[in-house]
Amino acid sequence: xxxxxxxxxxxxxxxxKFEQDDAEATPMTQPQxxxxxxxxxxxxxxxxxxxxxxxxxxAYLGTFKSGILIDAGVDLDHVFGDLQRNGVFPQAVKGIIxxxxxxxxxxxxxxxxxxxxHLRVLCTPKLLNGLLxxxxxxxxxxxxxxxxxxxxxxxLAGMSxxxxxxxxxxxxxxxxxxxxxxxxxxxxxxxxxxxxxxEHYMQQANYLMIESNYDSAMLDSGTYPEYLKNRVRxxxxxxxxxxxxQFVASHYHKGLRQVFLCHLSNDNNRPEIACYTxxxxxxxxxxxxxxxxxxxxxxxxxxxxxxxxxxxSSHLFVL
Numbered sequence: 001x002x003x004x005x006x007x008x009x010x011x012x013x014x015x016x017k018f019e020q021d022d023a024e025a026t027p028m029t030q031p032q033x034x035x036x037x038x039x040x041x042x043x044x045x046x047x048x049x050x051x052x053x054x055x056x057x058x059a060y061l062g063t064f065k066s067g068i069l070i071d072a073g074v075d076l077d078h079v080f081g082d083l084q085r086n087g088v089f090p091q092a093v094k095g096i097i098x099x100x101x102x103x104x105x106x107x108x109x110x111x112x113x114x115x116x117x118h119l120r121v122l123c124t125p126k127l128l129n130g131l132l133x134x135x136x137x138x139x140x141x142x143x144x145x146x147x148x149x150x151x152x153x154x155x156l157a158g159m160s161x162x163x164x165x166x167x168x169x170x171x172x173x174x175x176x177x178x179x180x181x182x183x184x185x186x187x188x189x190x191x192x193x194x195x196x197x198x199e200h201y202m203q204q205a206n207y208l209m210i211e212s213n214y215d216s217a218m219l220d221s222g223t224y225p226e227y228l229k230n231r232v233r234x235x236x237x238x239x240x241x242x243x244x245x246q247f248v249a250s251h252y253h254k255g256l257r258q259v260f261l262c263h264l265s266n267d268n269n270r271p272e273i274a275c276y277t278x279x280x281x282x283x284x285x286x287x288x289x290x291x292x293x294x295x296x297x298x299x300x301x302x303x304x305x306x307x308x309x310x311x312x313s314s315h316l317f318v319l
Contacts, residue, residue: 043063044063044064044318044319045061045062045063045180045181045183045318045319046060046061046062046063046316046317046318046319047059047060047061047185047207047260047316047317047319048060048082048083048086048313048314048315048316048317049260049262049308049309049313049314050074050078050079050082050313051073051074051078051309051310051311051312051313052189052262052263052264052308052309052310053104053263053264053265053266053310053311054104054263054265054266055104055266055310055311056073056074056075056104056107057070057071057073057074057104057105057189057262057263058070058071058072058073058074058079058108059071059209059308060079060083060088060093061159061178061180061185062088062092062093062094062157062158062159062180063092063158064087064088064092065092066092066094066157066158067088067092067093067094067157068093068094068095068096068097068156068157068159068161069093069095069096069097069112070096070097070099070176070187071096071097071098071099071105071106072096072098072105072106072107072108072109072112073103073104073105073106073107073108074108075108076108076111076112076115078313079108079112080093080116082313086316090116091118093116093119094118094119094120094156094157095119095120095121095122095146095156095157096109096112096113096119096120096121096122097122097123097148097156097161097163097176098121098122098123098127098131099166099173099174099175099176099187099189099190100127100166100168100170100171100172100173100174100190101127101130101131101134101135101170101171101172102170102190103135105170105190106131106135106137107135109121109131109137109141110137110138110140110141113141113144114138117144119144120144120145120146121141121144121145121146122145122146122147122148122154122156123145123147123148123172123174124147124148124149124150124163124172124174125147126171126172127170127171127172127174128141128142128145128147129171130170130171130172131171134171148161148163149163150163150164150165150174151163151164151197158180159178159179159180160178160179160180161176161177161178161179162176162177162178162201163175163176164176164177164195164197164198164200164201165195165197165198166188166190166191166195166198167191167192167193167194167195167198167235167236168190168191168192168236168237169192169231169234169236169237170190173190173191175187175188175189175191175198175201175202177201177204177205180319181319183206183207183319184204184205184206184207185205185206185207185208185209185319186201186202186204186205186207186208186209186210187209188201188202188208188209188210188211189209189210189211189262189263190211190238190263191211191238191239192233192234192235192236192237192238192239193235193239194239194243194247199247199251202247202251203251203253205256206255206256206257206258206319207256207257207258207260207319208248208256208258208259208260209260209262209308210239210244210247210248210259210260210261210262211238211239211244211261211262211263212239212241212244212245212261212262212263212264212269212274212277212278212307213232213238213239213240213241213263213264213265213268213269214232214238214239214240214241214265214268214269215240215241215268215269215270215273215274215277216240216241216242218267218268218269218270218273219232219233219265219268222267222268223267224267224268232265232268238263238265241269241273241274241277241278242277244261244277244278245277245278245280245281245282246281248278248281248282249281249282249284249285252282252285252287252303254302256303257303257304257319258292258303258304258305258306258317258319259278259303259304259305259306260292260306260307260308261274261275261278261305261306261307261308262308264307264308264310266310271307271309274307275291275305275306275307278305279305282302282303282305287301287302287303288301288302288303289301289302289303289304289305290303290304290305291304291305291306292304292305292306292317293306
């Protein structure tokens with residue numbers, strides 16, 4: 001496996017703090033929903049995706065009182081409508097962290113902050129400049145920006161978050177290691193190779209959201225022009241199902257509970273292929289693998305594997 005072994009020192013003692021008072025969150029006026037077959041509590045951390053793929057990416061991580069959005073590539077009404085139907089009100093969302101400046105990850109970011117003015121946008125200054133340069137987005141977005149820097153942890157919505165380097169053809173691409181409630185959730189999407197810093201954080205995950213973009217055979221025989229196939233395969237492109245599966249299997253540890261496969265290609269992948277490739281690699285280690293549905297016969301497995309829907313919201317996963 002190709003990796004970039006650029007070394008950085010992790011400065012765990014340095015924090016940028018963007019904490020907002022959880023008391024600002026609108027009190028819930030409806031009963032808590034059923035979450036994955038279990039009654040959710042305000043203190044539960046959960047994860048929900050609103051779309052994952054080239055058409056748009058966004059997800060929520062947090063509790064019913066306080067949390068964050070990861071990327072802003074899905075329509076505002078879809079995201080906040082689904083959150084509110086599940087008992088999460090707009091004031092509970094404290095900020096948006098951005099992985100890179102491609103349109104499917106940032107398309108609606110200004111719409112979010114224009115309507116919900118308490119929201120902050122957290123990314124590096126370089127990423128923000130790339131976003132404003134590459135897209136027709138109001139420069140007033142700068143008014144909502146809080147700068148962060150790779151390898152320097154910051155606090156938001158009761159979570160400690162560290163951005164790390166990833167390899168993609170956007171501007172200042174990054175993944176995130178998010179510590180919440182004694183567990184680590186790692187976001188690693190849109191990357192052609194797994195860099196050494198990405199590997200460092202990904203192997204610590206209890207919950208791993210990893211790109212599984214394409215099936216190599218489907219890409220080879222597909223209709224993409226050769227230059228686009230090369231872009232997808234390249235070190236600054238996207239991750240092959242087999243490479244993602246090899247990585248997770250080779251770094252498996254008993255603390256890894258769930259793998260979320262994200263950013264599946266519409267043309268060069270299918271959820272059943274991505275899940276099979278990952279599941280088979282884990283089964284070869286002697287592990288029992290669940291499908292993430294929380295069906296009675298899937299509970300109690302060593303690990304769960306679930307492909308995030310491309311166009312629809314997932315259910316809520318209690319972490």
